Amino acid sequence: MRAAALLVLAGCSSLADSGGGKANLPNAAAGPFRAIEGEELGAGRAAPYVLKDDDDFPRNAVVIDADGDAATLATWIYAAHRVTPDEEEPDPSVPPGEIIRAVAEDGRSFARAFDVVLRAEEAWEGGVVDRPAVVVFGGEHWLFYAGAGGIGAAKGSDGVTFTRVGSGPVLAPSGGWEAAGMPTSPAVLVAADGSLRMYYEVPLAGGSAIGEARSSDGASWERVGTAPIFAPAEEGIDAGGTAEPYALMMTTPEGRSVEQLYYTAIDAMGIRLIGYAARFEGEASFTRALSPVFGGDGDLVPGEPCVLRYGGFSLLYVTEKAGETEALDYPAIAAGVAPADAVLPPAAP
Amino acid sequence: MRLLAAAAVLTCASTASAAVPDQFGFGSRSTAMGGAVTADAKDFSAGYYNPAGVVEAPDVEVSFGYMYNMQALRVGELDNEVEDVHGVVLGLVAPGELFGVPFAFSVGTHLPDDGLSHVQARRQGVPRWELYDARAQLLYIEACLAVRPLPWLEIGGGIGYLTATSVHFGIRGRADLLSPFDSQLEHEVDGDLTAVRYPQAGLRLVLEDWGAFGVTYRGESNLDLEVDALLEGVVDFAGIEVPLLYQLEASTISSFTPHQIAAGISFQRVEDLSLNFDLTWMHWSNYASPVARLFARLEAEPPPGTPVELPDEPLPTIPIPPEFSDTFVPRAGVEYRGVRFGSERELDGKKVALVEIPLRAGYWYEKSPVPDQGGETNLIDTDRHTWTLGAAVGLNKPFDDVLDGSLRLHMHGLFSWLPERSVQKSSAADFIGDYRVGGIIAGGGANLEASF
Numbered sequence: 160m161r162a163a164a165l166l167v168l169a170g171c172s173s174l175a176d177s178g179g180g181k182a183n184l185p186n187a188a189a190g191p192f193r194a195i196e197g198e199e200l201g202a203g204r205a206a207p208y209v210l211k212d213d214d215d216f217p218r219n220a221v222v223i224d225a226d227g228d229a230a231t232l233a234t235w236i237y238a239a240h241r242v243t244p245d246e247e248e249p250d251p252s253v254p255p256g257e258i259i260r261a262v263a264e265d266g267r268s269f270a271r272a273f274d275v276v277l278r279a280e281e282a283w284e285g286g287v288v289d290r291p292a293v294v295v296f297g298g299e300h301w302l303f304y305a306g307a308g309g310i311g312a313a314k315g316s317d318g319v320t321f322t323r324v325g326s327g328p329v330l331a332p333s334g335g336w337e338a339a340g341m342p343t344s345p346a347v348l349v350a351a352d353g354s355l356r357m358y359y360e361v362p363l364a365g366g367s368a369i370g371e372a373r374s375s376d377g378a379s380w381e382r383v384g385t386a387p388i389f390a391p392a393e394e395g396i397d398a399g400g401t402a403e404p405y406a407l408m409m410t411t412p413e414g415r416s417v418e419q420l421y422y423t424a425i426d427a428m429g430i431r432l433i434g435y436a437a438r439f440e441g442e443a444s445f446t447r448a449l450s451p452v453f454g455g456d457g458d459l460v461p462g463e464p465c466v467l468r469y470g471g472f473s474l475l476y477v478t479e480k481a482g483e484t485e486a487l488d489y490p491a492i493a494a495g496v497a498p499a500d501a502v503l504p505p506a507a508p
Numbered sequence: 509m510r511l512l513a514a515a516a517v518l519t520c521a522s523t524a525s526a527a528v529p530d531q532f533g534f535g536s537r538s539t540a541m542g543g544a545v546t547a548d549a550k551d552f553s554a555g556y557y558n559p560a561g562v563v564e565a566p567d568v569e570v571s572f573g574y575m576y577n578m579q580a581l582r583v584g585e586l587d588n589e590v591e592d593v594h595g596v597v598l599g600l601v602a603p604g605e606l607f608g609v610p611f612a613f614s615v616g617t618h619l620p621d622d623g624l625s626h627v628q629a630r631r632q633g634v635p636r637w638e639l640y641d642a643r644a645q646l647l648y649i650e651a652c653l654a655v656r657p658l659p660w661l662e663i664g665g666g667i668g669y670l671t672a673t674s675v676h677f678g679i680r681g682r683a684d685l686l687s688p689f690d691s692q693l694e695h696e697v698d699g700d701l702t703a704v705r706y707p708q709a710g711l712r713l714v715l716e717d718w719g720a721f722g723v724t725y726r727g728e729s730n731l732d733l734e735v736d737a738l739l740e741g742v743v744d745f746a747g748i749e750v751p752l753l754y755q756l757e758a759s760t761i762s763s764f765t766p767h768q769i770a771a772g773i774s775f776q777r778v779e780d781l782s783l784n785f786d787l788t789w790m791h792w793s794n795y796a797s798p799v800a801r802l803f804a805r806l807e808a809e810p811p812p813g814t815p816v817e818l819p820d821e822p823l824p825t826i827p828i829p830p831e832f833s834d835t836f837v838p839r840a841g842v843e844y845r846g847v848r849f850g851s852e853r854e855l856d857g858k859k860v861a862l863v864e865i866p867l868r869a870g871y872w873y874e875k876s877p878v879p880d881q882g883g884e885t886n887l888i889d890t891d892r893h894t895w896t897l898g899a900a901v902g903l904n905k906p907f908d909d910v911l912d913g914s915l916r917l918h919m920h921g922l923f924s925w926l927p928e929r930s931v932q933k934s935s936a937a938d939f940i941g942d943y944r945v946g947g948i949i950a951g952g953g954a955n956l957e958a959s960f
Contacts, residue, residue, distance in 0.1 A: 180641035183586035187941030411942035413932050437936035448937040
């Protein structure tokens, strides 16, 4: 009855529209990420996979801005893969022996053609080059990678042709908290002071932890501190390990520098998700985010995160299973976007 | 899918807000004076500003008007497209005398012209302009009575109404997943638009030759949004029948109007001039969390061995107390009534000119009640300075044969500046991060008042 009375009073009204106030709301675009969808990828690709091949198994990728301009989407992806000899059956469990580079004009629809930029050749590499990290430093592209005996480095001027730096790894096993564990999965960034910072995983008995090293020339590295900068928590999504770091620096709209750390979070049951932590400049320790940023229930076993920032959104690249069936039980590179309501520019063909 | 949709509601918070007059004024005369009319409200708007004032009306007055307020509220440099606030304003004042005591009845309303009641639901932590986003998309009605038992004392009281919404929807029957058109489902939707009421009362002391002093109390109101849903039936998947029951009840506060006590004084010592000052206490610390209180239950019995994985019942959101602070809102207003011309005539026993043009101006300042948002919540708000200007064109007894009273067109303009406020998160890993907010509000309106 009361409603009827009100409706009489409002006889000239129309229905309310959908409501505003939702445009341009603040968001650090740090996560959580949603998987990109079909129409957000170029033709012939199956979302959310931006690079997928059931012969060579490209995996463990890093993506960089091709022209250094965040306003454009041109990107290069560096991924590890393995060329299977004709007489062998493709086997995703065989470690990769090459690092390739492919190009995308839209940040995610990578061309199927690629260049091989590094092959395992050195004895210390043990036939393995994997988990690339690429950074532009001193006007050159520096490629850091994991080999069987540690972390190696190579550099080149065009992002395609690389020459190894030295004859051995730039970061080899060490004592102390690393307990002679093999450093692997490097992530490298250029700090505000112009030096290089490397974050790397060290497998330990109690679960992988993340260490930090610094360098002024890319060739010689000095470990920071006497403890890992990020280690498994007592409980939660990374109680079983913190692995495969990816780090980047950003400045908030209020001018504060933030060091962001994405990583593979492994819980006590072995379930893997993508975790996120960050610290303000000057803070000693990283603060964990309230929730994982990607991975759903972990069925696809995501790992090796890499994040690239654009104007109003970020793209996350992870290596995960190509699907949940046995036939798709091989690694592929998937992408996600944050914030979840971001509208991506049109996909490249 | 429905389950997921229903679950999505569970962590929603609605956009909570207050009534239109609190933020944009009520009636062009009162708004043009910055709302500083607790001691000087004389028309239908007195029902909001001070119900005692309606007894000042000499004749029956009918008002019809419209107001529009454009909100340009932004984060950083980008506009958030918060909806403009606009609607029809109606008012009626009917004075009389009862047992020799002057009394008056008044009713007024703000009627949004794009809907009766509009609320939005968002998850906790999602940024929103807490006090501006959709706050005025609500129907507001006030009704009051006032008496003047003594020549220097006026007392009034009334009720404010806001609309609220409750919705029930239910789905019952049998769903065949492989042949949807063979499904037999009953749908039921029941929506109810109800009103919440809160008291308003005022007192006005007339200080002869000096002006007046007024005090007003406005009660608190919580406007509930309630949703309950029931999904009950059998899901048939290729011959496997799964009885299913999903029950959801969610309720939240979609609008909050704080307790308010306003005190005002109107200096009228100088002829044709009113200088008004108000101070309003607003009990924002009682602001309730807009996060939904909920109950959810899922019951399903898939046959043993069926590869059906039931989702966990969603955990309730733990509301973070908003911890708003009480505020004091100072207001100032001025009205100059010395501009008049035209032939003289008698109205209500006084000599008046044919044309009167009162000029008005005002200002008020609202300190934001919202605390620093360095944590998980993102209730966006900032302080607000508002300047107003206005005028009226009054015609006294313009048509003796038709209108033995007056016609007045009141107009006002409003400009609010919301100075920038910086939000810096305590956690570097906050998904929203730092931001800076600010904006402006510009508006205006007019109402035509006829007295008989």
